[in-house]
Amino acid sequence: MQSFAGFSLFSVLLLMALGLAIIFGQMGVVNLAHGEFMALGAYTVYLSSTVVHTYLPALAPYYFVIAIVIAFLVAGLTGWLVEWSLIRFLYKRPLDTLLATWGLSLIMQQSFRSIFGAREVTPTLPEWLMGSFKPSESIDIPINGVFVMGLTLALTLGIWLFMYRSRIGLQMRATVQNRVMSGAAGINTRLVDRFTFSLGCGIAGVAGAAFTTIGSTGPDSGSRYIVDTFLVVVFGGTASLMGTIASAFGIAQGQSILEFFLKGTMGKVAVLMVIVLVLMIRPQGLFASKIRS
Amino acid sequence: MKPTTIITAPERIPLRRFLIASTAAITLALQSSPSLAGEAYPTAKVNTTGLAVTDDTVTVGQLHSATGTMAISETGSIQAEQLAIDQINASGGVLGRKIKVIVEDGASDWPTFAEKAKKLLVNDKVASVFGCWTSASRKAVLPVFEKENGMLYYPTFYEGLEQSKNVIYTGQEATQQILAGLDWIAKEKKAKSFYLIGSDYIWPRTSSKIARKHIENVLKGTVVGEEYYALGHTQFGSLINKIKLKKPDVIYAIIVGGSNVSFYKQLKAAGITSDKWTVLTISVTEDEVLGIGGENLAGFYSSMKYFQSLDNPNNKAFVEAFKSKYGAKSVIGDVTQAGYLGPWLWKLAVEKAGSFDIDKIAAASPGIEFTQAPEGYVKVHPNHHLWSKLRIGQWGVEGQAKVLYESGLIEPDPFPKGYQ
Numbered sequence: 001m002q003s004f005a006g007f008s009l010f011s012v013l014l015l016m017a018l019g020l021a022i023i024f025g026q027m028g029v030v031n032l033a034h035g036e037f038m039a040l041g042a043y044t045v046y047l048s049s050t051v052v053h054t055y056l057p058a059l060a061p062y063y064f065v066i067a068i069v070i071a072f073l074v075a076g077l078t079g080w081l082v083e084w085s086l087i088r089f090l091y092k093r094p095l096d097t098l099l100a101t102w103g104l105s106l107i108m109q110q111s112f113r114s115i116f117g118a119r120e121v122t123p124t125l126p127e128w129l130m131g132s133f134k135p136s137e138s139i140d141i142p143i144n145g146v147f148v149m150g151l152t153l154a155l156t157l158g159i160w161l162f163m164y165r166s167r168i169g170l171q172m173r174a175t176v177q178n179r180v181m182s183g184a185a186g187i188n189t190r191l192v193d194r195f196t197f198s199l200g201c202g203i204a205g206v207a208g209a210a211f212t213t214i215g216s217t218g219p220d221s222g223s224r225y226i227v228d229t230f231l232v233v234v235f236g237g238t239a240s241l242m243g244t245i246a247s248a249f250g251i252a253q254g255q256s257i258l259e260f261f262l263k264g265t266m267g268k269v270a271v272l273m274v275i276v277l278v279l280m281i282r283p284q285g286l287f288a289s290k291i292r293s
Numbered sequence: 294m295k296p297t298t299i300i301t302a303p304e305r306i307p308l309r310r311f312l313i314a315s316t317a318a319i320t321l322a323l324q325s326s327p328s329l330a331g332e333a334y335p336t337a338k339v340n341t342t343g344l345a346v347t348d349d350t351v352t353v354g355q356l357h358s359a360t361g362t363m364a365i366s367e368t369g370s371i372q373a374e375q376l377a378i379d380q381i382n383a384s385g386g387v388l389g390r391k392i393k394v395i396v397e398d399g400a401s402d403w404p405t406f407a408e409k410a411k412k413l414l415v416n417d418k419v420a421s422v423f424g425c426w427t428s429a430s431r432k433a434v435l436p437v438f439e440k441e442n443g444m445l446y447y448p449t450f451y452e453g454l455e456q457s458k459n460v461i462y463t464g465q466e467a468t469q470q471i472l473a474g475l476d477w478i479a480k481e482k483k484a485k486s487f488y489l490i491g492s493d494y495i496w497p498r499t500s501s502k503i504a505r506k507h508i509e510n511v512l513k514g515t516v517v518g519e520e521y522y523a524l525g526h527t528q529f530g531s532l533i534n535k536i537k538l539k540k541p542d543v544i545y546a547i548i549v550g551g552s553n554v555s556f557y558k559q560l561k562a563a564g565i566t567s568d569k570w571t572v573l574t575i576s577v578t579e580d581e582v583l584g585i586g587g588e589n590l591a592g593f594y595s596s597m598k599y600f601q602s603l604d605n606p607n608n609k610a611f612v613e614a615f616k617s618k619y620g621a622k623s624v625i626g627d628v629t630q631a632g633y634l635g636p637w638l639w640k641l642a643v644e645k646a647g648s649f650d651i652d653k654i655a656a657a658s659p660g661i662e663f664t665q666a667p668e669g670y671v672k673v674h675p676n677h678h679l680w681s682k683l684r685i686g687q688w689g690v691e692g693q694a695k696v697l698y699e700s701g702l703i704e705p706d707p708f709p710k711g712y713q
Contacts, residue, residue: 005530118364120584142562216554259531264520
């Protein structure tokens with residue numbers, strides 16, 4: 001039972017970090033609005049839920065799966081626009097990206113507040129997602145936890161295949177390693193950038209959509225996620241997907257075990273101390289990719 | 294009740310709110326008819342300290358967060374205070390003077406609260422302020438109110454350990470909210486073991502401390518766990534496992550904000566439901582239930598002084614007036630009702646004192662009885678808190694509570710002996 005709590009937290013952390021691992025890890029863009037893209041995904045699910053329950057109640061048991069796809073598209077498209085209108089001018093000015101995306105996150109938060117109101121909202125979830133699965137009398141495995149785990153697994157596998165087994169994935173990695181050389185080899189690096197950024201945002205949208213099964217969504221839900229997200233990516237080593245997975249696993253298991261034996265807040269404190277220590281010894285994170293600088 | 298993360302954001306301009314507020318203020322100003330006030334209560338006599346009182350109007354301030362992370366919680370109080378002011382004006386105002394409101398936005402930022410409080414008291418010379426929600430915002434404005442000699446009506450139930458000539462606390466302090474509720478659950482459920490869970494800041498910590506002393510010293514029960522989680526925490530898996538291992542008779546929860554939703558959803562998914570477990574909380578009102586969803590709370594208990602479902606004529610009229618002003622879907626929680634008391638208690642104090650002067654209101658307040666309160670009957674104590682009842686409500690799937698128990702009037706005791 002306790003190991004399930006650890007795995008559940010692991011999949012949540014990994015899901016949060018995947019999108020950022022691409023944007024921050026691969027492209028080096030410090031995207032402080034990443035949490036807001038998650039919130040965007042969550043609000044998309046909320047909207048879909050409202051629409052479906054008002055106009056198409058027959059679809060209610062299945063809409064959630066479609067809503068996740070829509071969340072991916074909405075967040076990805078917004079990411080595309082943001083890259084085109086903002087980020088592309090700032091690739092050579094990382095500190096300005098930080099400010100610009102921070103500003104963007106404030107704009108998005110206030111837009112959520114103006115459109116959806118300040119109250120937290122929860123989509124009506126299909127009944128099959130909310131129960132628990134009882135293998136024995138004392139064990140209850142929450143179905144929403146299993147759902148998030150499955151989604152994380154599928155998404156991680158998908159991203160890995162995409163990055164390391166597809167042509168465009170190859171182009172993405174090439175652009176990250178040496179932009180000038182990739183350009184010379186005929187890769188449209190600008191397009192690759194835009195694509196990478198919007199992919200990362202889309203994945204953030206999926207993460208947000210999945211989290212509606214766990215918690216509620218408010219205008220500043222995003223700012224609740226952002227710290228943990230960066231923590232996972234930085235601790236794992238920025239340029240490595242494996243690192244992100246390992247770091248999410250380590251943090252999740254550490255935290256849930258310590259929370260079990262210590263008390264709530266103390267568990268988190270202990271985990272943060274360990275992370276600080278590790279980063280002092282290995283500033284590049286757990287896994288660092290070998291790039292000549 | 295809940296200072297969530299402090300996010301210093303550039304100040305946002307709530308244009309719509311500003312327009313609404315100013316329109317309302319103008320309409321009120323236009324409506325005010327020549328009254329008999331000038332004859333019975335000449336301005337020079339009822340206002341000796343230069344407050345914003347004229348022959349036919351009196352200006353008050355309203356200071357809540359209309360924007361930022363706390364807006365979700367404070368909106369109800371803002372609405373209830375405005376409703377009360379409208380009703381007072383419709384029934385002739387205070388000492389024959391119509392109330393004019395200046396609305397300021399604390400924007401969920403404590404220094405902003407202090408600055409706006411100063412603006413209201415020093416520049417606008419308001420006769421009274423209805424406002425604040427979190428303890429942090431109240432602590433930020435308290436020195437301003439004491440130095441500039443203003444009067445604040447504070448609506449939230451809170452941890453106690455405070456008393457000021459310049460504040461009237463219309464919510465319950467911790468002992469009023471906690472002790473009777475614990476007594477009831479111990480008797481009703483024969484509960485002996487308790488698991489205390491809270492968000493990690495002053496209100497839950499102080500409340501848990503009081504609850505623990507009461508459980509151990511008075512009820513002779515045991516506390517099998519006491520834990521705090523950071524505000525915004527959403528993963529309660531490990532905690533739930535621990536609860537299942539320790540099997541407490543009562544889970545006593547003081548979790549606030551977004552964490553609430555995750556906590557109750559995960560309890561339900563982990564099979565902790567009301568048929569086998571008892572959950573008692575002091576941090577869930579009708580407002581929170583909107584976000585959590587009644588189906589995740591069904592059968593759990595809240596201990597509060599007010600529930601929207603209270604069956605008495607005052608409350609029926611209040612709920613109807615509130616819904617006709619703010620929509621049939623709006624809900625009323627404990628703090629919203631406490632916000633509604635503020636303007637009325639101020640009106641009664643002014644009328645008793647026959648003056649708008651702050652010192653006279655502060656002195657006149659103790660002993661004031663408000664019989665039209667939606668919660669029933671309240672009376673101001675010399676320590677500026679209210680005598681009030683405590684109720685236990687059991688949540689239903691539709692998001693409303695069924696009131697199972699009602700205590701007698703409880704004396705406010707912000708500095709409880711033996712509980713500190």
